C-alpha cells in the first residue's frame with residue numbers, strides 16, 4: 001500500500017522504516033530542511049537499534065524522503081501524522097503542528113484517504129482534524145480520520161513497533177478501519193514473522209499481535225491513560241523506595257516481591273531518579289489538562305508528577321550527604337540520555353540533575369554512549385565530555401550513574417576504582433548490587449537501599465559502634 005508519514009522524528013522515522021519493512025511504499029515527509037537533507041544523504045539523525053539496517057535496506061526502494069507533503073499525500077491510502085505535540089506553558093498539548101499538517105493534507109487528497117493520528121494527542125483531536133480538513137475544502141466522501149496511537153519506547157523502538165503488545169486502531173467508520181487492518185496485516189496474520197530477514201524477536205513477544213478496534217475517542221484516551229499509568233507505576237515504586245530508605249529495607253527485594261504478582265508485573269517498576277523523556281512529562285500534563293477541561297480533576301496525576309520531581313531532589317540530597325559540600329567538587333557522570341539505548345535528552349533527569357549540580361558549583365565530566373552531541377547543544381562548555389566511562393571517572397570526587405545504559409552495568413570495577421580520586425559511586429539507577437560494590441572497595445549509594453561501605457570501612461564503622 002502507499003503510505004505517507006508526516007514528521008520524520010523518533011516516531012515517524014521508525015514507523016516509516018517499519019512500514020517499508022512490512023512491504024509498503026512509504027514516503028517520509030519532514031519540513032526541517034537540515035534533517036531532510038541528512039536523511040536523503042543516508043545519515044540518521046537519531047540513535048535507535050536496528051533503524052540503520054532498515055533504512056539502508058529500504059531507502060530508495062520502499063522508502064523515500066521528501067519535503068513535498070502534497071505529492072506524498074496524493075495517491076496514498078493512508079497519511080500518518082507523526083509531528084510533535086509539545087506542551088504549552090499551561091501544560092496543554094500544543095496541537096499547532098497537527099493543525100498545520102491537517103490543513104496541508106486537505107488540499108492534497110484526491111481519492112479516498114485515511115488520515116491517521118500517530119502523534120499523541122488529547123481526546124477530541126480527531127474531531128478537530130476532521131473539521132480542519134473539511135474547512136479547507138476536502139469533501140467528506142474522500143477521507144476519514146483515525147487514531148492509531150504509538151506505544152514504542154525509544155531505545156527499543158523498532159522492535160516495539162514490529163512486535164507490539166497490541167495495535168490500537170481508533171476508527172469510527174468500517175472503511176477506515178479496513179485500511180488500517182490491511183496496513184498491519186503482515187503483523188496480525190503472522191506472515192511477517194515467517195520471513196527469514198526480520199528484526200530479531202524479543203523475549204516476550206505476542207505473535208501475532210492483537211489489533212484492537214475502538215472508537216477514535218477511546219483510542220486517543222488509551223494512549224494518554226497508558227502513559228499516565230506507566231508513569232504512575234514509576235512514581236509508585238519511587239515512593240516505596242523512599243520508605244525503604246527510611247526503614248532500612250531493600251527496594252529491589254520489595255520490587256521482586258510485588259512485581260512477581262502477575263497482576264502487577266516487574267516492568268516499569270524500577271526505582272531511580274524519576275521518569276523523563278519527551279512523552280511522560282508532557283502527556284501527563286496534557287491528560288490532566290484535558291480531564292480538567294471536561295470536568296474531572298485528576299489529582300492522582302498531580303501526585304505522580306510531584307513524586308517524580310521529589311525523586312530528583314532526593315538524589316541531589318544523596319549526593320550532598322555523600323560529599324558534604326559541593327562547591328568545587330569534581331563529579332564524573334555516566335549518562336545524559338533520558339534512558340538507555342537512545343540519544344534523546346528531552347526532559348532527561350540526568351540533564352536536569354547536572355544543571356542543578358552546576359548551580360551548586362560542581363565541576364562535571366560526563367560520558368554517554370549516544371547523547372553527547374545533543375547534550376553539548378544544551379549544556380555548552382560548562383560540562384567536559386569524556387571519551388568513555390573511565391575517563392569520566394578520572395580524578396573525580398565521586399561517580400554518578402544517571403542513565404541505565406547496559407555498558408554502565410558492566411564496568412570493570414577494579415579499573416573504575418583506580419580512576420576515582422575517592423571511590424564513591426552514587427547510582428541513580430540501581431545498576432549494581434551494594435555487596436559487590438562494597439567488596440570492590442566502593443562507598444556505594446543507590447535508590448531505596450542502604451548505602452554500602454567498603455569492607456574495611458564497614459568493619460571499622462561496626463567496631464566503632466561496638467566501642468563508641
Ligand SMILES: NC(=O)c1ccc[n+]([C@@H]2O[C@H](COP(=O)([O-])OP(=O)(O)OC[C@H]3O[C@@H](n4cnc5c(N)ncnc54)[C@H](O)[C@@H]3O)[C@@H](O)[C@H]2O)c1
Nearest residue numbers: 007008009010011030031032082083084085119120150154
Ligand atoms: N518519542 C517517543 O518515544 C514517542 C512514543 C510514542 C508517541 N510519541 C508521540 O509521537 C509524536 C512525535 O514524537 P517524536 O518524538 O517523533 O517527535 P520529534 O520531534 O522527534 O519529530 C517530529 C518531527 O515532525 C517534523 N514536523 C513538524 N511539523 C511538520 C510539518 N508541518 N510537516 C512535516 N514535518 C513536520 C519535525 O521537523 C520533526 O522532525 C508526539 O506526539 C509524541 O508524543 C512519541
